[in-house]
Amino acid sequence: MAQAGMGAADGAGELAALRDERDALAVEVARLRGLLAQPETSQLAGPTRSTPAMRDVLFAAVEKTRMPMIVTDPNLPDDPIIFVNRAFQELSGYSAESLVGRNCRFLQGPDTDPEQVVAIRAALAEQREIAVEILNYRIDGTPFWNELYISPVFGTGGEVLYHFGSQVDVSSYRQARQSLARSEARYQAIFDGAVDFAIVATDSSGLVTNWNVGAERVLGWSASEMIGEPVDRIFVPEDRAAGRADLEMGRARESGWASDERWHLRKDGSRFWASGEMLPLRGEAGRVDGFLKILRDRTAERARDEALAETETRFRTLVEVSPQVVFFADATGCVTYCNPFWHAYTGLDHDETIGDGWIRAYPPERRPTVMEAWRLAVQTGERYEVEMPLRRARDGADRWFLVRGEPVRDAAGRITSWIGVAIDIDERRAAEAQHAFLLALAATLLALSEPRAIMDAAAAALRNHLDVDHVGYGELAGTVAAEASGAGVRAALLRGETVVVPAAAARGAPTWPAAIHVPLLRDGALRAILQVRSNARQSFRPDEVVLVEEVAARTWDALVRARAEDALRELNSSLERQVAERTRNWRRCGGRAAISCASPISTETSST
The missing domain is CATH 3.30.450.40 (GAF domain)
Known part of the structure; x- marks a missing residue:
């Protein structure tokens, strides 16, 4: 779009210069009209006069200009060319000899607009000036866009003596203009299509000059309500009082860019947190002609960020005050952090712990087993879990801990870090x-x-x-x-x-x-x-x-x-002895009547 704009600007400049030259020549032509009506100049009206022979002051002036020009004679059949300057010959590719005596219609081709041809004929018939852009063709058949200007030259009696025509090749200018139009259309489509972004253009004083659909959606004002209004209208009152909009424009003017992340104001008076930037819009010679402000509503994101920050603060506090060990490691298994409980328990400071230094907290005979288990977990990405004693610095006691490490993965499943805990299970064990x-x-x-x-x-x-x-x-x-x-x-x-x-x-x-x-x-x-x-x-x-x-x-x-x-065994033994004794007595006494002769059975035992 920038290149197209530059091409259009260059073409416009050249075209303007040619038009100025044509206007100056027209003034000169008007001055010389009086000469054309004099008898001694009447010899010009004849098809047999070729361009090199023209010595009249009018044709001499036309010959010197770099604008392609021709003169035709409407008093001759078919209004033929009677004079053509060098610039027209270079433009068309035709020589003077092949041009003089012909009507100009030979410059038309298959894509020439018939309506423009009709308009030219009507102007000639009505003896008036006409300026059109028409598609003409060179001698080799290549087309070019011709800005054609035709003006009748009148005699003293009001009769048309000649038709004076000038041509300007505006093909490159037209192409650049079309390219610029396409670029501007694309820019406008992008400008209006960015519905999630408020895009506001201002002039150098901060008055709104353009207001996209996203600005209407985010801020609430329509384009008709905001164009011509100061851009600081979207700032909250305290920022307006502080001249925040002017400060942003000043920074953008000086450094080429100004960031902006603050509260802004909607039409309904509600506030929203916006993040964006302001850019200078530069014109000719790098002069700042205006500014472009782009912002996006990040209220929800800010609320999420604040909630996340609060969660992180709580988590950090929980880690710091935890009565158990908490540790972090990178993806390779190198420990990067241990909480204060670890340092107090093991006596190892941060520098002594990070990397593989933590292994020194284990009894020497346990270290190879612990390290091998940790390296295997890091290699396979599986959970790390061991029950091992950790030596307490205070008294040298070994207390048992359950140590667990979990890998932290990104959205693609890659391990980015490890987080782990060591829980004192000595009492449980x-x-x-x-x-x-x-x-x-x-x-x-x-x-x-x-x-x-x-x-x-x-x-x-x-x-x-x-x-x-x-x-x-x-x-x-x-x-x-x-x-x-x-x-x-x-x-x-x-x-x-x-x-x-x-x-x-x-x-x-x-x-x-x-x-x-x-x-x-x-x-x-x-x-x-x-x-x-x-x-x-x-x-x-x-x-x-x-x-x-x-x-x-x-x-x-x-x-x-x-x-x-x-005691029970003694009682059983005593009972057995008594039963045996009574049995003997019964037999000695000769039957039932003799039972009364036996001693009663005793169930008493000695005290335990």
């Missing part, structure tokens, strides 16, 4: 292990019937499960003697309370290990104490204390069961 331990212990104790065997089996199982140095049953005196705060321990045990004693060591004072003492009471009396001791521990976890109490209770239940079974 301990609970599961304790549950399995108690089930196995119950089966073991159920198979035993001897009290000593029951206590030994329970002590051995508990010692192995807790990995401690000693588990056994003792009496109160021996337990208290081993502790520094003997009186306090004694009182608690007598009340039936479990006592947990942390390890202690002081210079010049006795050292004792961490211990758990669980009292075994019966009928309110302290019968025994289940003791657990560890030389390697500083103390015991609460869940371990609960487990020891549960083992003590189950052991006691097993002992009660075993003693009840012993």
